Amino acid sequence: MSPASVNAHLAFTGYLGRRLHMGVCGSVAAYKALDLLRRFKDTGADTGVTLTDSACQFITPLSFEALGASPVYTGMYPVGDDVFGHLTPGDACHAFLIAPATAATLARLACGLADDMLSCQALAFEGPLVIAPAMNPRMWNNPATQENWARLKQRGHVAVEPGCGRMACMDVGQGRLADLDTIFLYTLRAMTPQDMTGQQVMVTLGPTREQWDGVRFWSNPSSGVMGACFAVAAWLRGAQVHAVCGPATPWLPADITRHDVTGAAQMYQAAADLWPRMDTGIFTAAVADFSPEPFGAEKFKKSGTETLSIRFTPNTDILKTLGTAKRENQRIVGFAAETGNLHENAVGKLRRKNADMIVGNIVGTPESGFQSATNKVFVADKTGRTEEWPVQPKTEVAWRILDWLLQM
Structure with a gap:
């Protein structure tokens, strides 16, 4: 397969006029959100971003702004005139993606807490919420995290299971951020009118x-x-x-x-x-x-064969x-x-x-x-x-x- 066609079946571009909001939490995998942002921008979708305080320790808001994200939120309280930023995604967006989502954010979402900008925005969002966790395997397998995860799935949120492998801390197990193709497509599906449902x-x-x-x-x-x-x-x-x-x-x-x-x-x-x-x-x-x-x-041997006829x-x-x-x-x-x-x-x-x-x-x-x-x-x-x-x-x-x- 030629290099140009390797991911050609994923390069959909008909999302002009659609809007997505992304939440980024404090994880080593936070840098991967930049690649996701690029891909969503390539579809034509307008994309905003909210970074938690912990996420800002791993990656800067300026990185997202430089790639065309708008607006970009950080702290709980607004700067300037945007006093209703905690409601903006719910007013304007067709889907909301949180990737990577930490154990703390899963707990906030499961319990309905709203003590930072991201959890406020998610709580006020009535559309499809896509959640892609990333954390250490021991944190992921903790009964409290699993209970929170099960509760979020029961509510009908789009749950993208973390992958397995070696982590940044060198532990091995389930907890890696899911493959970006998977996150991208599940989010794109959440943004797409479901006019073929049931077929x-x-x-x-x-x-x-x-x-x-x-x-x-x-x-x-x-x-x-x-x-x-x-x-x-x-x-x-x-x-x-x-x-x-x-x-x-x-x-x-x-x-x-x-x-x-x-x-x-x-x-x-x-x-x-x-x-x-x-x-x-x-x-x-x-x-x-x-x-x-x-x-x-057996393998056909050409020794002594001058011509070959195949029926x-x-x-x-x-x-x-x-x-x-x-x-x-x-x-x-x-x-x-x-x-x-x-x-x-x-x-x-x-x-x-x-x-x-x-x-x-x-x-x-x-x-x-x-x-x-x-x-x-x-x-x-x-x-x-x-x-x-x-x-x-x-x-x-x-x-x-x-x-x-x-x-x-």
Whole structure:
């Protein structure tokens, strides 16, 4: 996978007009909040920050201001005219993230205390509260901390469990701040209108590998980024997502049910098992149409061989087979990766596969297709509507396709 596409499925940018507030507590992990701030600013969201007194011992308010956070709060009492700063996040923000959250802050939140600016703001905030703790494993495992954590989860707050590993103090166990991708996505989901709540969505993504001998296989350069964009976008919007993933496809958040497969037969079986209970199927995977007749488990030796002929047998056409079995209330989006005659081939595939929508693109260019962070697509649906979109991030393509589906 090219460096440009490694995290391309997480680079959503459609949050202009949304607002987030971040709380930062006194932990060695406080510096990681700067990376989170950068990522939220990249989405287009306006972001404010509140640092506790302890957090200011680890990192300065100026660091957040320099990265564009506004406003930035510290002490309990206001400086200047902002006498209602403890209420501002509750008046203006779509989500509130506390990362890292210390044991003291968990206790304040659990007990409803409001003796510093951050706890006041959290207590007055009626929207989604995302909490990502970080502390020493012994502090995390203390019964008092666990009781506070359980109470916060019972209240419906978005609880991002700390990770395991070696701490700054060299202790080993659970207590590390969770992976930033995880915190970022759970917070983004809290900021996103849940217009796909209750929907079951299946996405196939990546390549398949059709084994020939003990070390060789037939495949293609698909990275799975386009499908991963769909899986994450649908999950951000509230859907329950099943991702049928070919080899070497991108990381996905734990709430997306991942079904890892290797060959086309495995992908077909996994998709066929899931399909009867799905509302929508999005088939982005670059499935091998044919498989080589296997040589066997041993490595083929070229000694004395001047030429080589390999016979291929057809694989099940997953999109066509499941499209034929589609119920009236199910929707299918297929992809057409082409090297020419894009419009004609895409429209033809739409009819042949009994799909509701086909997204076609030309592969083999740096800005479109395999292993690219962007795509340039032609879209056609069963009503006869067609559109051609310019080069844009694959996250934006996925988001716009989901918008289109919701309108059909």
